[in-house]
Amino acid sequence: EVQLVESGGGLVQPGRSLRLSCAASGFNFEDYAMHWVRQIPGKGLEWISSISWNGGISDYAASVKGRFTISRDNAKNSLFLQMNSLRGDDMALYYCATDNGITVAGRLDYWGQGTLVTVSS
Amino acid sequence: DIQMTQSPSFLSASVGDRVTITCRASQGIDIYLTWYQQKPGEAPKLLMYAASTLRSGVPSRFSGSGSGTDFTLTISSLQPEDLATYYCQQSFSPPFTFGPGTKVDIK
Numbered sequence: 001e002v003q004l005v006e007s008g009g010g011l012v013q014p015g016r017s018l019r020l021s022c023a024a025s026g027f028n029f030e031d032y033a034m035h036w037v038r039q040i041p042g043k044g045l046e047w048i049s050s051i052s053w054n055g056g057i058s059d060y061a062a063s064v065k066g067r068f069t070i071s072r073d074n075a076k077n078s079l080f081l082q083m084n085s086l087r088g089d090d091m092a093l094y095y096c097a098t099d100n101g102i103t104v105a106g107r108l109d110y111w112g113q114g115t116l117v118t119v120s121s
Numbered sequence: 122d123i124q125m126t127q128s129p130s131f132l133s134a135s136v137g138d139r140v141t142i143t144c145r146a147s148q149g150i151d152i153y154l155t156w157y158q159q160k161p162g163e164a165p166k167l168l169m170y171a172a173s174t175l176r177s178g179v180p181s182r183f184s185g186s187g188s189g190t191d192f193t194l195t196i197s198s199l200q201p202e203d204l205a206t207y208y209c210q211q212s213f214s215p216p217f218t219f220g221p222g223t224k225v226d227i228k
Contacts, residue, residue, distance in 0.1 A: 035217075037165075044208065044219060044220075044221050044222050045159075045165065045208055045219040045222075046219065047210070047215075047219065050215065050217070059215040059216070062216070095164055100170075104215070105212055106153070106155075106211070106212025106213075106214075106215065106217040107155050107167070107170050108155070108165075108167060109167055111165055111166065112164065113164050114164060
């Protein structure tokens with residue numbers, strides 16, 4: 001069974017940093033590109049970043065480009081999102097999700113339950 | 122960036138009704154269109170991909186159609202467990218934008 005468990009969320013002051021993690025199990029992690037998507041509670045979904053199976057290709061939404069960095073450690077079956085210079089509009093529930101193959105196709109097959117990031121002074 | 126719109130934003134229908142949700146892309150995306158279902162308090166789940174391919178295990182009352190810029194998601198006979206918000210998403214090119222969602226309520 002595919003399992004994705006996000007962690008690392010919490011309360012952080014504006015301008016500070018946070019690193020999210022996503023622990024994957026139940027599938028061969030290195031065979032899949034991965035994504036981060038966020039959702040302000042009660043609002044819609046926003047795709048924010050993707051990474052290919054080996055980390056060689058990554059992409060970002062304009063809203064986070066230059067502040068967020070996606071990475072992965074296939075040996076540890078883990079996906080990461082380094083978030084710097086956090087702002088109030090970054091406050092959201094952050095989901096990790098699998099793509100359907102090694103390259104980034106943009107189809108989000110499996111999702112975790114999310115980790116909540118609160119940005120407030 | 123490709124913008125996605127959906128209509129309606131909210132609909133309320135009775136059990137057994139046929140329900141149709143429309144999704145439009147700001148430019149042609151071929152059939153690179155995915156539908157997700159998000160039930161209250163849960164993470165989204167992939168429902169349909171390539172505009173009309175039902176994910177394994179998804180009930181056959183769900184169907185999709187369209188290509189280019191206009192797409193539809195149809196529930197042929199609405200069931201109580203279909204209470205959810207439905208999102209379309211384009212996978213034609215990054216950023217992989219989502220539509221704003223359609224909340225489906227059961228009368």
